[in-house]
Amino acid sequence: MLDSKLRFFLQRCVVLGQGKQVHAQLVLNRFNHLEPVLVHQTLQLTKEFSRNVVNYVKRILKGFNGLDSFSWGCLVRFLSQHRKFKETVSVYIEMHNSGVPSSSHAITSVLRACGKIENVIDGKLIHAQALKTGLCGCVYVQTGLVGLYARLGYIEMAQKVFDDIAEKNTVSWNSLLQGYLESGNVDEARSVFDKIPEKDAVSWNLIISSYAKKGDMGNACSLFLAMPLKSSASWNILIGGYVNCREMKLARTYFDTMPQRNSVSWITMISGYTKSGDVQSAEELFRHMSKKDKLVYDAMITCYAQNGKPKDALKLFSQMLNSDFQPDEITLSSVVSANSQLGDTSFGKWVESYVTEHGIKIDDLLSTSLIDLYMKGGDFAKASKLFSNLNKKDTVSYSAMIMGCGINGMATEANRLFREMIKKKIPPNLVTFTGLLSAYSHSGLVQEGYECFKSMKDYNLEPSADHYGIMVDMLGRAGRLEEAYELIKSMPMQPNAGVWGALLLASGLHNNVEFGEIACSHCVELETDPTGYLSHLANIYTSVGRWDDARNVRDAMEEKKLRKTLACSWVET
DNA sequence: TTAGGGTTAG
Numbered sequence A: 001m002l003d004s005k006l007r008f009f010l011q012r013c014v015v016l017g018q019g020k021q022v023h024a025q026l027v028l029n030r031f032n033h034l035e036p037v038l039v040h041q042t043l044q045l046t047k048e049f050s051r052n053v054v055n056y057v058k059r060i061l062k063g064f065n066g067l068d069s070f071s072w073g074c075l076v077r078f079l080s081q082h083r084k085f086k087e088t089v090s091v092y093i094e095m096h097n098s099g100v101p102s103s104s105h106a107i108t109s110v111l112r113a114c115g116k117i118e119n120v121i122d123g124k125l126i127h128a129q130a131l132k133t134g135l136c137g138c139v140y141v142q143t144g145l146v147g148l149y150a151r152l153g154y155i156e157m158a159q160k161v162f163d164d165i166a167e168k169n170t171v172s173w174n175s176l177l178q179g180y181l182e183s184g185n186v187d188e189a190r191s192v193f194d195k196i197p198e199k200d201a202v203s204w205n206l207i208i209s210s211y212a213k214k215g216d217m218g219n220a221c222s223l224f225l226a227m228p229l230k231s232s233a234s235w236n237i238l239i240g241g242y243v244n245c246r247e248m249k250l251a252r253t254y255f256d257t258m259p260q261r262n263s264v265s266w267i268t269m270i271s272g273y274t275k276s277g278d279v280q281s282a283e284e285l286f287r288h289m290s291k292k293d294k295l296v297y298d299a300m301i302t303c304y305a306q307n308g309k310p311k312d313a314l315k316l317f318s319q320m321l322n323s324d325f326q327p328d329e330i331t332l333s334s335v336v337s338a339n340s341q342l343g344d345t346s347f348g349k350w351v352e353s354y355v356t357e358h359g360i361k362i363d364d365l366l367s368t369s370l371i372d373l374y375m376k377g378g379d380f381a382k383a384s385k386l387f388s389n390l391n392k393k394d395t396v397s398y399s400a401m402i403m404g405c406g407i408n409g410m411a412t413e414a415n416r417l418f419r420e421m422i423k424k425k426i427p428p429n430l431v432t433f434t435g436l437l438s439a440y441s442h443s444g445l446v447q448e449g450y451e452c453f454k455s456m457k458d459y460n461l462e463p464s465a466d467h468y469g470i471m472v473d474m475l476g477r478a479g480r481l482e483e484a485y486e487l488i489k490s491m492p493m494q495p496n497a498g499v500w501g502a503l504l505l506a507s508g509l510h511n512n513v514e515f516g517e518i519a520c521s522h523c524v525e526l527e528t529d530p531t532g533y534l535s536h537l538a539n540i541y542t543s544v545g546r547w548d549d550a551r552n553v554r555d556a557m558e559e560k561k562l563r564k565t566l567a568c569s570w571v572e573t
Numbered sequence B: 001t002t003a004g005g006g007t008t009a010g
Helices: A002-030 A036-048 A051-062 A069-081 A085-097 A104-116 A120-133 A139-152 A155-164 A170-182 A186-195 A201-214 A217-226 A232-244 A248-257 A263-275 A279-288 A294-306 A310-322 A329-342 A347-358 A364-376 A380-388 A395-407 A411-423 A430-443 A446-459 A465-477 A481-489 A497-509 A513-526 A531-543 A547-559
Strands: none
Touching (some): A069 A104, A232 A248, A395 A411, A430 A446, A497 A513
16 A cells, blocks of 8 residues: 555656656665655655645645554654644644554654644643653653744743753753743843853854844844854844845845855845845846745845836746746735736736646735735725635735725725724724825815824824825815915925825816916926926916916927926826 | 745835
């Protein structure tokens, strides 16, 4: 039974593994008889294989009867190493239920999985079971328990298990250290760190990383310099710290001087440039990287998507598809965002079929980008369905819905969603209000809009210039030009061309020369190409019969060899 | 046991 299934499995590896064909073939030729121990080796082999293989392993191993404790352990470990944590726990429980005794192998893997998915209940049950079966005397199991409790924030429990370990190894110490760092107890963490008899790179990295995460680069850097044998991770942690502080120059210096860069180093830098909007530098790094992995593609696609270059994002995505890389929910969320910016709603269908075909689960983040895509395409039904199926609705997903309502002029729905999120104590942010305000603006609900705008301070939000822009647009369209102008004058920041442009537009709608002139003069000052604004002003003059002024403006435009460029005059759209 | 990729506006 085991024998034939494994053979079949290896053959499938040849088919699915593609790039690893030769390797799989070798293994196939080498094993004439297959014993349970070979399950382990086979699983090792598939470590680097595509997710298809992972899914396949899961399916095929479900069919096994009579697996021994060792093979079960291998399977549990395999799943845990592939970050299939929920599956790890469920397979472990399956093993337990079929009466197979647990091994230290299986137990450490399942404890890790419980920690990762924050499964306290099963973690404690497994602890109890380990106590009963005597496995708690094993340092690996004990260390696993320390790690579990440390990660889940049960620092007292972690300390207690740790104290019981007869022969503590460095991993045991590191797990405890991580516990104190997780619980935010820096002093205790520091004292644990000082007590570690044989500090390894991980001990140092843990403490450096905790400073780097807090933005305390002074401490992070001095510890880094004091560290005897720096690993790549140490360098990456430091670079990551500087990236988080937007110190890209310093990050780059360390990146350039580190002895051995790995994929993580490149990705850290690329995502740093992404956040600071430096697409060029990100591109430059991406081009120079010799062995690109999937995550680098993800990082670069995201860089394009987040910096207003959706077409480049899609180009790189198709390159990625042509390579050996399989996109996952993370890749797709960025790609959906790119399509959303281009207004290509049909892409949603493609994603949905792709996801079904490749067994990718649509998680909350991918759902949110799809919600945005569908809302922009006016498909409220599809967006709502995704929205109601979310595991956890947050500020971003609510904002995506409300934004969509704003675009589609659905003020009532926007308001309903907003009240719902407030009731659930989900804090709104600036994007939420952009959506809400534009919903009111598009529906001409000036009073509601005004109150909404004023309520921003109740949520500790300072309206941005864009929020003022929407308000000016709303008041202006309603003919309340005076109020709009007063609002601009009251702005705590410099009004941008968008704000003045909104007033100019409104002045045109209501043939108001006075505000048109004021608005236009500011727009001309703020933008390099004043053509659109000037021609708008000329139209206002014409509309009230001031032909001479209109001609003067047009002559002035002509004189400066300016030509009306439709593309630039966004005011007219 | 440490380091890397994702969603909402403009």
